[in-house]
Amino acid sequence: MPLNILDYDPYLEPFKSDLELRMWEFARAKKRLLGVNGTLLDFANGYKYFGFQQEKNNWTFREWAPNAERAYLVGDFNGWNHDGYEMKASYGGVWELVTPGLLPVGSKVKVELVVNGSSVFRVPSYIMYAVPNETHQLDGVIIQPTYEFKNIAPKLKEAPLIYEAHIGISSEDYKINSYKEFQRDVLPRIKKAGYNTIQLMAIMEHPLYASFGYQVSNFFAISSRFGTADELMELIDTAHGMGLRVLLDVVHSHAVKNVGDGLNMFDGTTSQYFHEGARGEHKAWNTKLFNYGKDEVIHFLLSNLKFWLDVYKFDGFRFDGVTSMLYHNHGLGTAFTDYSKYFSLNTDVEAVTYLMLANELIRQVNPDATTIAEDMSGMPGMALPISTGGIGFDYRLSMGIPDFWIKQLKEKSDDELDLMALWWELTIRRPGEKNIGYAESHDQALVGDKTIMMWLADAAIYDSMDIHTDSLVIYRALALHKLIRLVTFSLAGEGYLNFMGNEFGHPEWLDFPRPGNGDDFQHARRQWSLSENEELRFKYLLAFDHDMVELEHQYEFMEKPDTLQQRWVKNSDKLLAYQKGELLFVFNFNPTFEERLSLDLPERPELIFDTDDNKYGGFGPRSSFGYSKGKLNMVLAPRTAMVFKITNED
Numbered sequence: 001m002p003l004n005i006l007d008y009d010p011y012l013e014p015f016k017s018d019l020e021l022r023m024w025e026f027a028r029a030k031k032r033l034l035g036v037n038g039t040l041l042d043f044a045n046g047y048k049y050f051g052f053q054q055e056k057n058n059w060t061f062r063e064w065a066p067n068a069e070r071a072y073l074v075g076d077f078n079g080w081n082h083d084g085y086e087m088k089a090s091y092g093g094v095w096e097l098v099t100p101g102l103l104p105v106g107s108k109v110k111v112e113l114v115v116n117g118s119s120v121f122r123v124p125s126y127i128m129y130a131v132p133n134e135t136h137q138l139d140g141v142i143i144q145p146t147y148e149f150k151n152i153a154p155k156l157k158e159a160p161l162i163y164e165a166h167i168g169i170s171s172e173d174y175k176i177n178s179y180k181e182f183q184r185d186v187l188p189r190i191k192k193a194g195y196n197t198i199q200l201m202a203i204m205e206h207p208l209y210a211s212f213g214y215q216v217s218n219f220f221a222i223s224s225r226f227g228t229a230d231e232l233m234e235l236i237d238t239a240h241g242m243g244l245r246v247l248l249d250v251v252h253s254h255a256v257k258n259v260g261d262g263l264n265m266f267d268g269t270t271s272q273y274f275h276e277g278a279r280g281e282h283k284a285w286n287t288k289l290f291n292y293g294k295d296e297v298i299h300f301l302l303s304n305l306k307f308w309l310d311v312y313k314f315d316g317f318r319f320d321g322v323t324s325m326l327y328h329n330h331g332l333g334t335a336f337t338d339y340s341k342y343f344s345l346n347t348d349v350e351a352v353t354y355l356m357l358a359n360e361l362i363r364q365v366n367p368d369a370t371t372i373a374e375d376m377s378g379m380p381g382m383a384l385p386i387s388t389g390g391i392g393f394d395y396r397l398s399m400g401i402p403d404f405w406i407k408q409l410k411e412k413s414d415d416e417l418d419l420m421a422l423w424w425e426l427t428i429r430r431p432g433e434k435n436i437g438y439a440e441s442h443d444q445a446l447v448g449d450k451t452i453m454m455w456l457a458d459a460a461i462y463d464s465m466d467i468h469t470d471s472l473v474i475y476r477a478l479a480l481h482k483l484i485r486l487v488t489f490s491l492a493g494e495g496y497l498n499f500m501g502n503e504f505g506h507p508e509w510l511d512f513p514r515p516g517n518g519d520d521f522q523h524a525r526r527q528w529s530l531s532e533n534e535e536l537r538f539k540y541l542l543a544f545d546h547d548m549v550e551l552e553h554q555y556e557f558m559e560k561p562d563t564l565q566q567r568w569v570k571n572s573d574k575l576l577a578y579q580k581g582e583l584l585f586v587f588n589f590n591p592t593f594e595e596r597l598s599l600d601l602p603e604r605p606e607l608i609f610d611t612d613d614n615k616y617g618g619f620g621p622r623s624s625f626g627y628s629k630g631k632l633n634m635v636l637a638p639r640t641a642m643v644f645k646i647t648n649e650d
Helices: 010-034 179-193 229-241 296-312 320-325 349-364 400-411 419-426 453-456 470-490 538-553
Strands: 051-054 058-064 070-075 094-100 107-114 118-122 128-132 137-140 162-164 199-203 216-224 244-249 316-319 370-373 395-397 434-437 495-499 564-570 575-578 583-589 597-600 604-610 622-628 631-636 640-648
Touching: 058 320, 107 296, 107 604, 118 179, 137 216, 162 179, 179 229, 179 538, 216 296, 229 244, 244 296, 244 370, 296 316, 296 349, 316 349, 320 349, 349 370, 349 495, 400 419, 400 470, 419 470, 419 564, 419 575, 434 470, 453 470, 470 538, 470 583, 470 640, 495 538, 538 604, 575 597, 583 597, 583 631, 604 622, 631 640
Parallel strands: 162 199, 162 495, 199 244, 244 316, 316 370, 370 395, 395 434, 434 495
Antiparallel strands: 051 058, 058 094, 070 107, 107 118, 107 137, 128 137, 564 575, 575 583, 583 640, 597 631, 604 640, 622 631
């Protein structure tokens, strides 16, 4: 297979052998797993074989537990008595139970395994639903969803405009929100805001609510704290009917350590799903790490991906923690300053192979699916097709950009903004690879950090956001919030992501109810009413975000990186201008002075967007421009930006 990745990036030539090894390991894994004529589509069917299956005249339950000496199924359907429900040992450590009649739907269940002569109780690994019991551990629940999907998933015909959302914190009330309430109350907001894709967090079952869904216990189960499987299916189907695609924030980078709830020590060994010893522990996250070189683990994880696409009709995935997967040290403390850092003994080749298998499978299940990698290291080829020597994702997240903005707001004054550094951060990316740009995601809102609006406004957000109060702090916050978003939106990627509520400058931070805060829901909710209150300035940021997103709908400039042309960048006057597609963007980041700028422009411009417009909480429009004899002459007010459409003079 030719390594076309070298055509994209000739600097990879010294690492050609490493790239060839990438392709060879991928081909070798496929041959080992699939044989001569098999396909990943047929291979990844574990969810159709393991767990609970209703057949014509009987039901079956199968579990993989190679270290178990005996196995039983127990639950409230049999009084938690294993007599008569012993499972038979099958090939490869699989245990099987065949029972006449219909599945006892609704029954709480566990698999009882005899390990080293003693019984241990586990939630079945392929369970679709789990609920807490009186001991605060999880019980599996047998379910058979009956929801019938009515709508065809929309195809992505423009850049992905992603609304990152968490079901539980999506209510304004002091409670955990539900799938049904999110469908009723939040989906219309997302549609109205102009986003075309929803990225749902914390869907895979996780015992600790405060983990934000990133310590998964049951990989085939939805979070029961939000509602039922049928309700999640209806939510996704309704979104599809509204023209919205839905991505799952999938966590295959690690798993919760809990014994009994999840996969850890499932059959009494640490090596069933995970690496043994230190390699199986993520010390920073206190979680378990999968063994991506083990065929049974690959089968489990690939089946999991197909399950979410097939059963729940998700339109793709944002893969969490990819950097942790790629490197034996999980990227911790590593500065990826040269290419040798990507191709060394630190690289987990088995994890790279798994990610390639995952992307190929996803394309086979749904050719229109979208995959996004959360990789801060910049691994070459992450978002290039496998056929070129890449790993196969559609996009990578531009993770350095939020860090740039937070560092600027925390450590520097406004007049210390380095426009050349900003331009570099927003425009430099791997050749041929697409990025999802964002100014902030959920990461910047968690306890220990602040949202951009909180960094800008701080305490003034509580008492000076009303439209009748003059506040220099708030005026600055509004202006910079808009500029940061517009420059990031237009430059940072071929797609864009916003976290729920940040579009209107949601105040404060995210913190889940826990003993450390008295189980308080104050910071685990979204105060939508702030953006609807005509007396508060949050409404201006919401209107701005809507119209900014509308620019992409109208002009589809994001996925035209080849048209990007820098027109002006100068730190001394804090002016930045660039053209992308039909649009010319002009920024004045100067905190104090209006600035003048003249650009040669053979085409006549039309002003279509002004951040200083009073409908966005500005003071104007105050900026002005004139066009004569091929020159666009502008006077830009401090901390403002304008967007022009370039049209032919005639």
